[in-house]
Amino acid sequence: MFLNKNQAISLALFCKVVDNYGDVGICWRLARQLQQEHGIAVTLWIDDLQSFQRICPDVVINAEEQQLAGVTVRYWRNQEGSFSADDVADIVIEFFACDIPPGYIGAMAGCNPRPVWLNLEGLSAEEWVEGCHTLPSPHPRLPLTKYFFFPGFTNKTGGLLHESSLEEQRRQFQSDQAAMTAFLAQFGVTPTEMASLKVSLFCYPHAPVSALFDAWQSGDTSITCLVPEGVAVEAIQAFLGGEAKPGAARTCGALTVRVLPFVAQPDYDKLLWTCDLNFVRGEDSWVRAQWAGKPFIWHIYPQDKNLHHKKLRAFLQRYSTGIESLFCLSLRWNDARTEDMEKQTSWSALWSLLQADMPKIACRSAEWQRQMLANGDLASNLLEFAGSLRSAATKS
Ligand code: TRH
Numbered sequence: 450m451f452l453n454k455n456q457a458i459s460l461a462l463f464c465k466v467v468d469n470y471g472d473v474g475i476c477w478r479l480a481r482q483l484q485q486e487h488g489i490a491v492t493l494w495i496d497d498l499q500s501f502q503r504i505c506p507d508v509v510i511n512a513e514e515q516q517l518a519g520v521t522v523r524y525w526r527n528q529e530g531s532f533s534a535d536d537v538a539d540i541v542i543e544f545f546a547c548d549i550p551p552g553y554i555g556a557m558a559g560c561n562p563r564p565v566w567l568n569l570e571g572l573s574a575e576e577w578v579e580g581c582h583t584l585p586s587p588h589p590r591l592p593l594t595k596y597f598f599f600p601g602f603t604n605k606t607g608g609l610l611h612e613s614s615l616e617e618q619r620r621q622f623q624s625d626q627a628a629m630t631a632f633l634a635q636f637g638v639t640p641t642e643m644a645s646l647k648v649s650l651f652c653y654p655h656a657p658v659s660a661l662f663d664a665w666q667s668g669d670t671s672i673t674c675l676v677p678e679g680v681a682v683e684a685i686q687a688f689l690g691g692e693a694k695p696g697a698a699r700t701c702g703a704l705t706v707r708v709l710p711f712v713a714q715p716d717y718d719k720l721l722w723t724c725d726l727n728f729v730r731g732e733d734s735w736v737r738a739q740w741a742g743k744p745f746i747w748h749i750y751p752q753d754k755n756l757h758h759k760k761l762r763a764f765l766q767r768y769s770t771g772i773e774s775l776f777c778l779s780l781r782w783n784d785a786r787t788e789d790m791e792k793q794t795s796w797s798a799l800w801s802l803l804q805a806d807m808p809k810i811a812c813r814s815a816e817w818q819r820q821m822l823a824n825g826d827l828a829s830n831l832l833e834f835a836g837s838l839r840s841a842a843t844k845s
Contacts, residue, residue: 461538465547466497645671658684666702774802
């Protein structure tokens, strides 16, 4: 694999926050895993420490450099800066095709051997991903080649982020009722709410939250919906009749809505593990919901011309095999109705069907996890690929 074994392999991960928390969420997760499980000396270059701090409260805003969980975090202020070959890591990853500083690229070209350069792409269940995974993209001027690395759901992709101890942690937590109760109690969740059907809600502002709440209110199952602060604010405030701040709660009919603080990333996993159903969004929370072993509904990040509906269907075709209620409610949640779908189906009807199928969905979830784990995890797959490129480069 890599030569120079007497010193840790170094890796630089460049992350630009486009919006929200997914970009930093994914990069932070990957950085920690590479360091903790593979002993890589990771530097995470990040341009938005404020967003980072929301998912990792230990982050110091504006610090040029800080050490967090064994990872060196560098504040990536701009595209300028001069770099020498000594500054360049063995493996350089740009996340989501963010342009890394030209000075850094110039320094990469001066290294011998040259670093492995990867562009880590976004997750999609579409078939074309397999054809693009690991494709080379030669630099137009410099003697450098960048390779595409795609996460994905098959063994012809890079797989999904998954820490080696994740299953054990989840199993332990989910088998400890007292720990789960204490976890939610710190946010004011009452014993009655604890005994109800617990749903976590993380979605984009355009999700049809109020329509779903109407169905839940008038249903005959007691539901507690736990919403982190800042999510679907308009709909939550309309339901609460007041500010959606942590601790705010209101019960109306069968539904209680409770606002939680926006929690640190590891606690978000615990929230997913504790709830009976999770509404997730974007990329990282979507993947974590797949590992939580509980039914989930995905709100996909919207794209122009409804391109995201194609991506949504591609995933549902793989995931919701034979579970019509999951397919239909997911499409409706994302406003991706089809002609063959009964447009008049009410939210109450969609919800009843989904609720009846929850045990079936939980079985599917366990089967899906087994399938996904057979593809290996993204961090290990990425290092294996980087190692093969490095060996090839040092031989030639
Ligand atoms: O926040 P997201 O919508 O992020 C992204 C970005 O918009 C990005 O630009 C886009 O490319 C991508 O979606 C598809 O959703 P995501 O990906 O689920 O990231 C949320 C992160 O926030 C995830 O790491 C979990 C974390 N989180 C917490 O740490 N605490 C919380 O309370 C919540 C609700 C989430």
